[in-house]
Amino acid sequence: MTSPTPGSVLPALRLADHPTHRAETHAASWWRHAVIYQVYPRSWADSDGDGVGDLPGVIDRLPYLRDLGVDALWLSPFYxxxxxxxxxxxxxxxDIDPIFGSLADAERMILAxxxxxxxxxxxxVPNHTSDEHVWFQAALAAGPGSAERERYLFKDGLGADGDEPPTNWRSVFGGSxxxxxxxxxxxxxQWYLNLFDSKQPDLNWEHPQVRAEFHDILRFWLDRGVDGFRVDVAHGLVKDQDFPDWDAETDMIGGVDEDSGEPSGHPARPDEPNGPFWDQDGVHEIYRGWREVLNSYNPDADPDxxxxxxxEAWVEPVKRLVRYVRDDEMHQAFNFAFLDADWDARSLRGVVDHTLTAxxxxxxxxxxxxxxxDVVRHASRLGFPVGTERxxxxxxxxxxxxAELGLRRARAATALMLALPGSAYVYYGEELGLPDHTTMPDHFRQDPAHHRTKGSDSPAIGRDGCRVPMPWTAAGATFGFGPGEQTWLPQPPVYAGLAVDQQAGVEDSTLELYRTLLHERRRLDLGVGSLTWVEGxxxxxxVAFVSSGAxxxxxxxxxxxxxxxxxxxxxxxxxxxxxxxxxxxxxxVPTDTTCWAAIAPGALLRD
Incomplete structure (x- = not known):
């Protein structure tokens, strides 16, 4: 389209006749509009020089998060x-793994x-434990038919000697x-189910002891002051008790196409579009029980x-995803449809529309x-042609x-995201514009998906590239990550120029862009704002919309x-x-750019 002369009246522009989403009050519960920063503990800050990030390192860097302008931090597992x-x-x-510190360090971090x-x-992580968990070790020692094995999913094998797996189910990480x-x-x-690695046996969530154990785990951490839990593989806990064969790839994303209602990406049974282990209806009873536990820690229902x-529920379509966030279940569910959307105006607007309506x-x-x-960082992902498969x-x-295109689009995508109503999550280092390490030699890789699929028809490169340690300074062997000479995964040389000390206080740097966006988002209460599309x-x-606040x-x-x-x-x-x-x-506004601009109420007429 040909843009009008700057400063001229744009008579074709108008607001849609009604908001897609209406504003909430400033008193809305904190989580309804919070920006939450994901800290990957082993890659954020190393205090002791062993090359692995730890909880004392997190404590030391907490002021950085305060100054960035986020509301909360989410830590990936430190157990x-x-x-x-x-x-x-x-x-x-x-308990805390020694590479991260101690339980006392975790308590100190929460307080700090x-x-x-x-x-x-x-x-x-409720779908599975480690095979070194005391329950699983007891199950191995007790043998078939024991009460200990009932807490996991042990089955006899098929074939005359039981030497074939009980079903043809495939691991997300490759193999049976x-x-x-x-x-x-x-x-x-016998055989045990592991939808991920063989060292991650799936729990049997039909067993009352499993349900009682996780209620107690919730209370253990709530008593220590945590404000909530991100639930790993939340859609995978319950399995079809008939254990039918499933002739599809065991992807984290199952489900059906948003518009057509047809299976997306793999064949599906009409009665089970998500397969026999994803998004089973029984998960909702589990989360209603968890919600009761959490509510008991706020008896006055104080929104603060x-x-x-x-x-973390890779569920499609969105009308099934929102079943997880009904008012007696979970509070939030990651919107992976937005993450997966093409860098395309119609695609992005469609995802926002579908999501807010749902x-x-x-x-x-x-x-x-x-x-x-779990995904390639968006500064790298968006550097490929539109339509490239994830x-x-x-x-x-x-x-x-x-890299240049990816960063420009990543900045624009973030500016769009942080203006949308609701809550938002920021992954460590994205505020620096960090790309994946895209040339990491294979011998450094640790992701089990990489090792389990090596030599297969569909080898996975794995997720290590997005988990590389944070660069705090341009100088030093580990770019300020820690006092040692190396890091648990190698950092690419480009990280030096993207380090915090190279961007802090530098006008137009990605770090200062994030700080400005987060400051303006809070000042304008965008998380509780309305959204009305601009037509014309x-x-x-x-993609253009107007946000108004109550x-x-x-x-x-x-x-x-x-x-x-x-x-x-x-x-x-x-x-x-x-x-x-x-x-x-x-x-x-140039291509691949997002602009926030103040306008007078009523400046754009409605239909």
Whole structure:
């Protein structure tokens, strides 16, 4: 489309006839609008020089998060673990692995965060334990038919000698989802289910002892002051008790296409579109019980004292996802449809529309995210051509992203995300514009998905590239990550120029952009704002909406993201507050740029 002359009236621009989402009051519960920062403990700050981040390192860097402007931090697992899957294989849910510190360090960290106004959310891994958990070791020792084995999913094998797995289910990490054990008498025995690594046996959530144990684990950490839990694989706890064969890849994302209702990406049974182990209806009873436990820690229902649950649930369509955030279940569920959306105006607007309509139907907030420890960072992901399939990692033999393009789009995507109503999550280092390590040699890789699929038809590069230690300074062997000479995963040389000390106080740096966005988001109460689409721009090129606030009568915010090939003009009277990149000399918004601009209420007429 041809943009009008800057400063001229744009008569074609108008607001949609009703908001897609209406504003909440400033008194809304803290989690409905919070920005939460994910700390990956082993990669954030190393205090003792062993190359692995730890809890004392987290404590030392808490002021950085306060100054960044986030409301809370979420820590990936720090529990006692053999680290077969970076701590997502938990051996003891009530203690800290020595590589991270001690339980006393965790308690000190929670207190230190609260003293500077930060809430603390911790990871909970309920789908499986480590094979070194005392329950699983007892199950191995007790043998078939024992009460100890009932807490996991042990089955006899098929075939005359029981030497074939009980079903054809596949692990998310590659290979069979069943592992055969050697019985106490030394003979080949039963098989146990592991939807992930063989060192991560799935729990049997039909068993009352499992349910009671996790209620107690919740209380253990709530008694120590945590403000909530991010729940790993929240959609996977309950399995179809008929254990039918399933002829599809065991992807974390199952489900059906949002628009057509047809299976997305793999064949599905009509009665079980998500397969026999994802998104079973029985999970909701579990979370209603958890919600009761959390509510008991806020008997006065003070919105500032809520304890929360956030679901990692790769569930489609969104109308099934929002079942997890009904008012008696979880508080939040990550919106992975937004993370997965193409860098395309229609795609992004469609995801936002679908999401807000769905969460509003159950009275929940949207929860937006662009990067985390399981996906390629968005500064790298967005450096590929639009339509590129989401990858399972990038290595030196892969096509390489356009770093400059990726960062420009990443900044624009973040500016769009942080203006949306609801809560948002920021992954450590994304505020520096960190890319994945895209050329890491294979011998450094630790992701079990990489090792389990090596030599298969569909080898996974793995998630190590997005988990590389944080650069705090341009100088030093570990870029300020710690006092040692090396890090548990190697840092790419480009991290030196992206380090905190190279960006702090530098105008237009990505770090200062995040600080400005977070400051303005809080000042304008965007997390509880309304969203009304602006019509009149080319819908294939521009995403534009107006945010209004219940306590913000004197000023609305126009948010405009330009994904097209032409520069786009702002409406007359718009006052620019922040942009993800520089505007043109004549004040227009360039391609791959997001602009926040103040406008007078009513400046754009409704239909």
């Amino acid at each position: 006692t673990s053999p680290m077969a899957d970076a701590g997502y294989d938990v051996a003891d849910y009530r 965060a609260k003293e500077i106004g930060l809430r603390v959310i911790i990871d909970l 989802a069943w592992t055969r054990v050697t019985e106490p008498d030394g003979t080949p025995g 004292q809520d304890k929360i649950l956030c679901a 969460v509003d139907s159950v009275g929940a907030p949207a929860t937006w995210v662009l990067s985390n420890h 990858m399972n990692g990038i290595d030196a033999d892969s096509p390489q992203p356009d 721009y080319d819908p294939g090129a521009v 306590e913000r009568a004197d000023e609305d915010l126009l948010v405009l993201t330009n994904l097209g090939g032409e520069h786009v003009a702002l409406p007359d009277g718009a006052r620019v507050l922040v942009t993800s990149g520089p505007l043109t000399a004549d004040g227009r």
